[in-house]
Amino acid sequence: MAGLKDYINNHVGENREQIEHHVREILKLIGEDVEREGLLETPARVTRMYEEIFGGYEVDPREVLGVTFEENHQELVIVKDIVYYSQCEHHMAPFFGKAHIGYIPSGRIAGLSKLARLVEVVTRRLQVQERITSQLADIMEEVLDPAGVMVVVEGEHLCMCARGVKKPGSKTITSAVRGSFRKDAASRAEFMSLIKE
Numbered sequence: 699m700a701g702l703k704d705y706i707n708n709h710v711g712e713n714r715e716q717i718e719h720h721v722r723e724i725l726k727l728i729g730e731d732v733e734r735e736g737l738l739e740t741p742a743r744v745t746r747m748y749e750e751i752f753g754g755y756e757v758d759p760r761e762v763l764g765v766t767f768e769e770n771h772q773e774l775v776i777v778k779d780i781v782y783y784s785q786c787e788h789h790m791a792p793f794f795g796k797a798h799i800g801y802i803p804s805g806r807i808a809g810l811s812k813l814a815r816l817v818e819v820v821t822r823r824l825q826v827q828e829r830i831t832s833q834l835a836d837i838m839e840e841v842l843d844p845a846g847v848m849v850v851v852e853g854e855h856l857c858m859c860a861r862g863v864k865k866p867g868s869k870t871i872t873s874a875v876r877g878s879f880r881k882d883a884a885s886r887a888e889f890m891s892l893i894k895e
């Protein structure tokens with residue numbers, strides 16, 4: 699299985715020169731001196747950073763989850779505290795936190811690391827937290843066809859802390875449930891208590 703670096707071959711890499719040019723133009727427009735030493739390399743650095751933080755675009759998240767195994771475990775499996783960093787699509791400001799993914803298999807299980815890779819690919823794009831949450835649940839459902847899936851994502855949004863309404867410390871929590879979790883309050887409660895431990 700390829701490492702995440704191997705997936706990073708996206709539009710940023712192809713458009714490096716143009717992106718550097720536009721970053722330099724923005725620096726000029728905010729009143730900076732683009733010739734001063736500290737800024738000389740900044741357009742190139744920002745472009746390299748974009749390559750990393752927007753590295754999820756050309757990866758099919760279904761492929762990341764592609765390695766699955768037949769296994770007759772029909773109880774809850776949770777991978778919790780998967781740290782992610784993403785960029786909000788409204789302000790292009792970072793938001794970050796933890797994702798928790800639980801599912802009840804129905805004949806197929808996923809390699810555990812693949813759940814964390816799935817989070818990486820889905821978050822390395824311009825996003826909103828709600829869409830990250832529902833995409834994680836939908837892709838789990840599509841690839842593994844499990845009895846149920848539950849996803850909880852916690853996020854702190856810099857666009858709400860460092861600017862605008864300025865409420866540092868506020869957290870957004872989003873959840874998505876599919877399959878048996880929809881009807882079964884006890885499974886939802888078990889998931890919530892296990893991710894809090």
Ligand SMILES: Nc1nc2c(ncn2[C@@H]2O[C@H](COP(=O)(O)OP(=O)(O)OP(=O)(O)O)[C@@H](O)[C@H]2O)c(=O)[nH]1
Nearest residue numbers: 786787788789825826827828855857858861862863
């Ligand atoms: N639902 C949702 N909203 C988000 C997310 N990230 C940022 N936002 C919100 O997107 C909204 C954009 O609102 P606008 O009124 O267009 O932008 P704005 O004038 O910069 O808004 P303020 O942040 O309130 O100053 C804000 O309320 C942000 O808090 C997200 O992941 N999910």
Ligand SMILES: [Zn+2]
Nearest residue numbers: 786788789857
């Ligand atoms: Zn924002």
